[in-house]
Amino acid sequence: MIPPVMMSAFGELDIRRVPFTRKEMLSAFDQADLLALDYLKTQSLLSTNSAVLVVNETFGAMTCGITQALLPLQGPLPVLWSDSHMAHLGLQQNAGANGLPTACFVQAQNTPQGPFNIVILRLPKSHALLCDQVQRMLPQLAPGAVIIMPVMVKHIDNALYQLLESLFGPLTTSLARKKARLIFAINDLAGAGDSPKPQENFWSIPSLALSLQHFSGVFGRTKLDPGAQVLLDQFPQGPYSCVIDLGCGNGVQAIAAAKKWPNARVIGYDESYMSVASATINAANNEVAEQCKFIANDCLTNVGPQTADLILCNPPFHQERVVGDQIAMRMFAQSAQVLTQNGELWVVGNRHLGYHAKLKRWFRQVEQIGAHPKFVVLKAKL
Template identity: 40%
Template sequence: MLSCTTPYGTLQLQRYPASRNAALQAFDTADLYLLQRVQQEPESDQPLLVINDGFGALACALAAAGKTVHSWGDSWMSWRALQSNLAANGLGSDAVRFFNSTETPTARYQQVLLRIPKSLSLLQDQLQRLRPLLADRALLLAGSMIKHLPPSAGDLLAAHIGPYQASLGWKKARLLQCQYDPSLQPGIRDLTSHYPLEGTDLQLRNRPGVFSREKLDIGTRVLLPCIPADLGEARVVDLGCGNGALGLLAAQRNPHIQLTFIDESWAAVASARDNFAEAFPGRSAHFVVGDGLSEATTNSADLILCNPPFHQQQVVGDQIARRLFRQSHHALAPGGRLLVVGNRHLGYHQTLKRYFDTIEQVAAAPKFIVLAAS
């Protein structure tokens, strides 16, 4: 846990999951820049809305200053970090009211702090849904590290909220200050994308911000043929499910399996739920938003299908994959298997040896391999 000095005081903040790498902080200078700028604004009786607060730094700082804070985001990990950091700073869990991405905040907002996401579809969806919630003369402050700032983010702000002005860079961060224009009539687009699941008659619908929302990713394409068709009533988990492609094919090939879809993104799990309901009306499955299999009991799964993420927010690495592998080892029943796909350079075969006795390569493509671990 690291100290973070903000305009509202010093906080103790930690990422979730916690990392031993001191370079991986729960805040960055874009957070501090946003807090410096909003401190200059007059006090408001209305709640202040924070959107896409990576690990709760913004909401914690504002709540510690006695402000009424609402937080809105798609990441369960971010929500969990917020809860931990509130507690670490002597604040109750009710100090910040949280809305997940499938919900819409319920107040009128004069001041909004937005961390610009890397997904432009998610940003556009949030702006479309935010606009009706803005009070007259509302101010939206959007922040990002410069290297992660999408070039068209300002255009989306101007199209959906009002005119914006870019700040000077400060410690590699930049703000876009946007003033609400009530005369704009941007309209509302349905941002759900869809495409067929290759080799089937199934359709994959994807809510904004979901991984691989425009087309099937290469890793999933390599893993799909490896899903067996003789599973009976096995307990199957689509771990890090995204739109649910792996679980859907498993369900099509195995009509009697007990299937669970898990992801840390509310939008992803909602997409998987939508796709399963459309593909298999009348059938049931479990849908979980959370930290992988962290709540799973031992011997609770017979087959786990996983195309693990290789980044958390903007940080690239295998820390999340390692966590999912460890959780899978704990959850698998004797004789159970983890089927995982990964880019060759990630070296998952070595990582899996820390947790599993037997590692077998079952498929390969020029850049990806599928491994079975048991």
């Protein structure tokens, strides 16, 4: 089990991942977070006038550390900008658990309004999201603002470093400590101004007559995911009255369901705010807005029991850089609670992930639908 105590130069905080579990095996912060906090302290960068923007951190550790540091200085609270609902929950829960006020949170499809003079930028896995965020963030920075990028050394390579140089101009780096490093840039723009609109990508599925919009953080933003295609090819026959698209991304499964069963209510859940925003736009553009609703959520948390007779799920196999099936397992466990007695969970996944055996922990009947060399579609019933 991982102890939740985060000890930085500003003091001690109890920082946990969400959802909170008694036997947490993964830490909610890393050495790069601690290095950034210690740097802010040793360089005395925080003052009454600090306007701090934190970007993309996963559970609010640094934002809480900076809040802790700014409180006695009576400086404004930092702002956390992220695409992740889990990060939002992490910030709220960790701030609350430590008796700190909750910093302002801005969803990634919106642009935080500056001017900011310090930015702590955790680099997202998606370069598209990174470029989009930087282009919208730069006009919101004060001249001379310092941009600090805490990284674990294993996550930075030449290509990423060059991309950062192309976005920020010349960079400098700190010495490495415990496999973490800081990358620095200085904003040399003349002053804060208007930010461009968030970047969007469009593609269509002619066979289903669907056209889909994607903000930069949306899964499968450049083309239809092969797993999603396999599920669309093996779509259930129905009819159904309440359908959930669990991990809805751009909403493709939800919209296909709404078109197939025009009397069904369809709800899509995703932890990515950009996904929820894109899916909402896509339902409207494909004329099923009345039937569909998209909600930011961690899996099916707080969804009522026995409410859906079909759940469609193309689960994630990583959480940012952490690969594993922990989220898929939570999706399956919660689906068993949310399905009606005769309800069905349809899952698509890579064959090697072994979802068939795993689903049997919660479902009595698990049946494979169709055959594909790489993917399986599984129908699970209670």
